[in-house]
Amino acid sequence: MRLSTPAGVPVRRFGAGDSVEELTRLLHRAYADHAAAGRVFFASYQSVRDTEYRLSRGECWVAVSGGELLGTVTVSAPHALPDGYPGPAPAGSFWQLAVEPSQRGAGLGHSLLALAESRSAALGSTRVVIDTSEQATDLVGWYRRRGYTPIGTWRWDVTNYDSTVLLKELTGARAADGRGGDAAAGG
Template identity: 70%
Template structure:
């Protein structure tokens, strides 16, 4: 894993996001990452630190991290919390532990950037994904509706330690 660097392809990253979120789209959940443009990807990457996982030269995973997270007004998360988004694993690499490694990296980066909490959100309808986060110490703290999705999100929070 390494930071997304100048010269890396935003188009390739966008294709990975589309593939990784295609199951959600097939289930009728319109995650932005399932259909965003390369320009949307570049904008979202520009709001934090983007990390990529490679197998050889192939992009197989990613996550973008920020701390503190600049949440919209009314978003139910503590001030100063970090966040991450666009956590994605190529479908061929699911079940390998890559998602867990990207999650740990995101949490480590949030701490390194100075936050002791991380707030994220995902579709409240994606029970398997919500459960995955809850099994890793995330606790639901509220709901949110983005104007770019077709579902209500559950907002999850986890306390982090520097250790």
């Protein structure tokens, strides 16, 4: 399946011919600002092997234009959550939503978010649970403006911060086709 963002950037599934190394470098660049601010997002330092593992746990989608990797998100079907995690189980999820820093503000992040929600619904999820650093107030606000509600906090053992856990119910046309909202902070 191939899709396109409003800006015309093609989005497709990560495939056998794609470079895990290149994807890892994109994640490092996309999360570098957070690391520089002292928030050690796993994506800011994960190894190629870590990227491979995370790819094996969901559907990875990439935005590619002119052979250049511009963005990514990995989506999972409804699954159990860790014991104590403050989200309803099972729930769909996505992770490592990332946009090449030079592409921020063009709507790519919003398009990848809409894709993640649409794919979550297609995979059988009625809700999505995600988390991000509670210190990343810009990101928490970006998700809140797109209908996500904070429902608790969580601490992963691979980060140096508490995460805000956010929930969104996937209902109606938005869940079915991924429409809605305007572009902002995430791209």
